[in-house]
Amino acid sequence: MTLFVYRSHYEGPLSKRVRRLPDATVLDWFRRGWAAVVEEGHDTEMWITAELGGPVYGFGSIFEAARRDALAAPGTWQELRDLLRRHLYVEGEVRADELSVRVLTDDDEVELAYFFLDDSLMETHTDRLAYLAYDGWPLPEKADEAVPGPFVPPVPVEELAPARPGGEGVTYAVLLTFCDSESIGGLVPRSFPGVRLPELAAHLRALEPRVGGWPRELLVLRALTAPADDEIGQALNRCNGWPDTEQSFLGDHHSLHDDSMRVLETAELEQGRDPGRTLVRHSRHLAQMSIHMNDFFGHQQWFLFDDVWAAGHAGLAGSLLRYAHSWDPFEAGAQE
Structure with a gap:
């Protein structure tokens, strides 16, 4: 499984959107996106909205660039990282490794960040990701x-x-x-x-x-x-x-x-x-x-x-x- 989190002040009481994706790895999700948008011709924003539970500012640019420039789907996480750094529209930075993609951007009003995370990280890095991945209100109260x-x-x-x-x-x-x-x-x-x-x-x-x-x-x-x-x-x-x-x-x-x-x-x-x-x-x-x-x-x-x-x-x-x-x-x- 792969986890997607959109850290946005427009998104509900905790200012974030959490979505669980069926793909085994982050790379697999992007490859599926390549197939849907570039090969099958799905509308970019409609596909992203359906997959990620709503729009994500600037994110569609990677699939639009892939379709426009006939970019081959990434075969490794290193290729994915390089494609994102060249073609993803961001006003911040892109960080990627074998288990995650982390992006900081802004929409000229506020900063926004989004994350694709391998499910295994939830167990190995609970101290870093537990709140980011927490979905709902309130936090557990019993101590x-x-x-x-x-x-x-x-x-x-x-x-x-x-x-x-x-x-x-x-x-x-x-x-x-x-x-x-x-x-x-x-x-x-x-x-x-x-x-x-x-x-x-x-x-x-x-x-x-x-x-x-x-x-x-x-x-x-x-x-x-x-x-x-x-x-x-x-x-x-x-x-x-x-x-x-x-x-x-x-x-x-x-x-x-x-x-x-x-x-x-x-x-x-x-x-x-x-x-x-x-x-x-x-x-x-x-x-x-x-x-x-x-x-x-x-x-x-x-x-x-x-x-x-x-x-x-x-x-x-x-x-x-x-x-x-x-x-x-x-x-x-x-x-x-």
Whole structure:
């Protein structure tokens, strides 16, 4: 079997499309495409849409070039790699090997990436591919608090505060958000050492963020965490209705929360945001939100999880951190 994943902000609550293909290898799928489009004359875009569950930006160019220039179907993965590098329309790069094709491009609005992956990679590289290949909502919530051993992040993580004195564990924040066309990869995961998710609400109230030190989403989350909140899920629901304002989020939590709640009460959402289409789930060790931003770009994702959930779902946790860090799950330079 072969797996296809289209990482696109236009594709549903998790901003990706996952499709399982019947072909034994990635090369076999491309050879079948050659036969269908070049030899049998099928319409390129219609065939791709039927095979891959929808259009894929710029991808049809490889089969159009094959038909136009009478290119022979590739016989090896090296030939496939060379054909893709010469004839596939991309605004980024093409990486290929015996078991995968990985492509980064953009449509002048946002970055897009797509992947053809040999099924064997799902078992040998779970820590890189589990989240990329995950199809559906939500992520599994149950975590075994007796799971032994620490979770070690596979990519650099920025600590947003000193470890809480006497605290245990770590809470990680993965925010798959963007505000410009550079929208995939380069999203630094953050962490709060010495605190687990059940204590995060109280911890946020006690912290004083430094200027320029926190991403805006976490500043909003802190501001909307109420004094009586004993878990973070209530604040996530408030964030779903937060408008795009220039409010300062620094300072004493009590007054900041009161001011923020007054803004929230009169908020007018713009650009087609629909809080009713947002998905929010919260459990003891994992909080997740797919927040609806607008009709054009769809959703952005927030994940908050601690080391207990990560240890029990090491593949998902590690691959989610990689997913934020780089567009390519096999990017060199991360911790091995």
